[in-house]
Amino acid sequence: MGYPHPRHPRETPVLSEHFGDPAARTLAGWKARGGYQALEQALAMDPVAVQNVVKDSGLRGRGGAGFPAGIKWSFMKPDGKPHYLCCNGDESEPGTFKDREIMRWTPHALVEGVATAMHAIYAETGYIYIRGEFTEPLEAVTAAVREAYAAGILGANAMGTGRRLDIHVHKGAGAYICGEETALMNSLEGKRGNPRIKPPFPAVAGLFGKPTTINNVETLTAAAHVVRRGAEWYKAMGRPDNPKSTGTKLFSVCGNVARPGNYEVTLGFPFKDFLWELCGGAPDGRRIKAVIPGGSSVPILTAEECEAVFMDYEGMAAAGTLLGSGGVIVFDDTADMPRQIARLARFYAHESCAQCSQCREGTAWTTRILERICRGEGSFEDLDTLLEIGEQMSGKTICVLSDSCATPVASGLRKFRHEFEAKIGKKQGKAFVPSAYPTGLTPAAAGSAP
Amino acid sequence: MTYGPSAGAKLATTPAHGHDDAPYQPVFTGAARDELETLCARYPSRQAALLPALWMIQEARGWVSDGAVEEVAQVLGVSAAHVRGVLTFYTMYHQHPVGKHFIQVCTTTPCNLCGAEDVVNAFLRHTGCGELGVTSDDGRFTVIEVECLGACGFATPVMINSRFLESVTPDAVPDVLEECD
Numbered sequence: 001m002g003y004p005h006p007r008h009p010r011e012t013p014v015l016s017e018h019f020g021d022p023a024a025r026t027l028a029g030w031k032a033r034g035g036y037q038a039l040e041q042a043l044a045m046d047p048v049a050v051q052n053v054v055k056d057s058g059l060r061g062r063g064g065a066g067f068p069a070g071i072k073w074s075f076m077k078p079d080g081k082p083h084y085l086c087c088n089g090d091e092s093e094p095g096t097f098k099d100r101e102i103m104r105w106t107p108h109a110l111v112e113g114v115a116t117a118m119h120a121i122y123a124e125t126g127y128i129y130i131r132g133e134f135t136e137p138l139e140a141v142t143a144a145v146r147e148a149y150a151a152g153i154l155g156a157n158a159m160g161t162g163r164r165l166d167i168h169v170h171k172g173a174g175a176y177i178c179g180e181e182t183a184l185m186n187s188l189e190g191k192r193g194n195p196r197i198k199p200p201f202p203a204v205a206g207l208f209g210k211p212t213t214i215n216n217v218e219t220l221t222a223a224a225h226v227v228r229r230g231a232e233w234y235k236a237m238g239r240p241d242n243p244k245s246t247g248t249k250l251f252s253v254c255g256n257v258a259r260p261g262n263y264e265v266t267l268g269f270p271f272k273d274f275l276w277e278l279c280g281g282a283p284d285g286r287r288i289k290a291v292i293p294g295g296s297s298v299p300i301l302t303a304e305e306c307e308a309v310f311m312d313y314e315g316m317a318a319a320g321t322l323l324g325s326g327g328v329i330v331f332d333d334t335a336d337m338p339r340q341i342a343r344l345a346r347f348y349a350h351e352s353c354a355q356c357s358q359c360r361e362g363t364a365w366t367t368r369i370l371e372r373i374c375r376g377e378g379s380f381e382d383l384d385t386l387l388e389i390g391e392q393m394s395g396k397t398i399c400v401l402s403d404s405c406a407t408p409v410a411s412g413l414r415k416f417r418h419e420f421e422a423k424i425g426k427k428q429g430k431a432f433v434p435s436a437y438p439t440g441l442t443p444a445a446a447g448s449a450p
Numbered sequence: 451m452t453y454g455p456s457a458g459a460k461l462a463t464t465p466a467h468g469h470d471d472a473p474y475q476p477v478f479t480g481a482a483r484d485e486l487e488t489l490c491a492r493y494p495s496r497q498a499a500l501l502p503a504l505w506m507i508q509e510a511r512g513w514v515s516d517g518a519v520e521e522v523a524q525v526l527g528v529s530a531a532h533v534r535g536v537l538t539f540y541t542m543y544h545q546h547p548v549g550k551h552f553i554q555v556c557t558t559t560p561c562n563l564c565g566a567e568d569v570v571n572a573f574l575r576h577t578g579c580g581e582l583g584v585t586s587d588d589g590r591f592t593v594i595e596v597e598c599l600g601a602c603g604f605a606t607p608v609m610i611n612s613r614f615l616e617s618v619t620p621d622a623v624p625d626v627l628e629e630c631d
Binding site for chain 1: 492493494495497498499500501502504505526528532535536539540541542543554557558559560562563564596597598599600601602603604605609612613614
């Protein structure tokens with residue numbers, strides 16, 4: 001199938017094979033498509049053997065950090081303590097909407113992945129944390145869990161093996177920061193979603209202070225495929241000269257693009273072909289100006305820079321950016337870069353949990369300065385101040401939200417400085433009048449700012 | 451971004467939302483209490499059921515009042531200050547009554563590039579709200595801008611209560627509102 005557009009012949013559908021097919025949502029439908037064979041296979045294996053298959057496959061975390069999934073699982077030892085698995089379905093990185101499609105079209109694929117991982121890490125309880133705004137995925141995954149219990153796939157005697165596997169769905173309530181792993185754990189414990197200082201790492205003291213593994217929705221879903229089809233099959237997908245990035249990856253494409261949506265390609269796919277051939281380039285014959293390739297937190301690329309990039313962890317790093325969560329945001333030649341970067345900064349200012357001063361103050365000041373530049377009230381000094389603030393915001397806080405705000409601002413300012421300067425123009429030297437924060441970008445919003 | 455109403459703006463204060471001077475009526479009685487206890491059994495601590503408990507309150511009453519904060523604190527065995535701290539952290543909980551149809555329009559960068567602000571303005575115009583965060587005179591609508599709804603390829607996504615709409619354009623707004631009873 002393919003959703004929302006028909007599948008492109010150059011895609012490699014593994015996770016997205018049944019997107020758009022409502023019949024795949026039910027247990028019967030999922031089993032008819034080969035579902036729960038991976039879990040059955042995994043439950044017959046020793047947990048260490050499951051860890052090793054995933055380790056050998058080279059599967060890396062698809063939430064953004066790219067940590068090898070099998071190695072993460074191998075941190076969990078049978079120590080007699082309760083272990084927990086957390087599935088991160090808080091997908092809230094602007095530009096990313098792949099987990100949403102996995103959860104709403106193939107919820108059983110996720111349940112199977114979660115259960116498989118639980119076996120591998122000696123856990124009896126798993127929590128699937130889904131952001132509160134995802135009403136349809138929440139419904140689909142909750143229904144899938146219920147069906148799996150009724151069929152004896154989950155519960156005290158999972159698939160008749162005598163192994164206990166309990167999975168619960170936990171609904172978030174609106175907070176970007178809860179996609180950060182330790183913030184998600186705090187949120188699950190009924191606290192404010194403030195990230196924790198590491199160490200201790202989750203594998204030592206995570207959810208409820210117990211050894212915990214936390215994986216992204218896409219990672220867990222892919223892991224079940226790896227168990228069923230083997231490490232060699234998975235490893236064979238990717239650039240032959242780059243064994244560090246293997247398998248397929250879902251990329252979400254949005255913004256000024258002809259065919260937005262999710263595309264699944266093997267890692268190492270040429271970014272140029274991806275943008276222009278699969279996604280159709282900018283709409284209405286316009287030109288692509290810039291692309292944020294891995295969710296809003298990574299450095300911006302110019303259209304020219306996109307041409308020689310490979311879509312894998314190393315390829316993106318070589319181009320000075322990151323693969324991140326695979327959220328591709330396209331800006332065409334009509335996009336007002338300073339205004340859009342200001343909007344992005346406002347997102348981070350709104351979502352800062354406010355624990356660390358650098359982040360709480362830095363995101364707010366960055367937004368205020370950018371918005372004043374967009375109003376034509378900025379000065380050339382402001383551009384240097386933005387970079388200076390950005391430096392103070394990077395690598396100094398508990399989590400990386402602060403860095404995530406500074407990164408697109410700094411790269412946007414470096415690559416599109418002329419657009420910022422054009423907005424300053426003759427206004428330079430005008431006295432700075434502090435404005436109430438937050439100021440809206442719409443005329444109506446500006447009037448309602450508290 | 452959830453903007454609060456500006457100073458002097460009217461808030462809906464209809465008894466239907468429970469915002470009156472009548473004594474607080476508990477939510478967690480009978481079947482609702484049983485449901486909460488079932489939820490609590492999923493976690494090793496009662497506090498972990500706090501987000502679900504606040505969701506139950508909001509579903510029953512439309513918002514989370516001071517009385518509800520006290521009730522949740524008491525049934526879960528945590529302090530009211532802790533509950534209030536959590537309540538104010540998460541943007542989806544309402545700390546004051548809102549319109550019957552709570553409309554959230556995503557305007558973060560990807561949607562913004564596709565004209566999300568025109569969608570916001572169409573909602574403000576057609577609902578009669580006029581201003582973000584303010585409830586319409588008839589108590590039916592409240593419109594806010596929301597940060598990334600996680601459906602960027604379907605710009606502009608809009609949430610009306612728990613209904614999630616994709617690819618909403620300014621022209622579609624009157625029809626969308628028609629479907630709100």
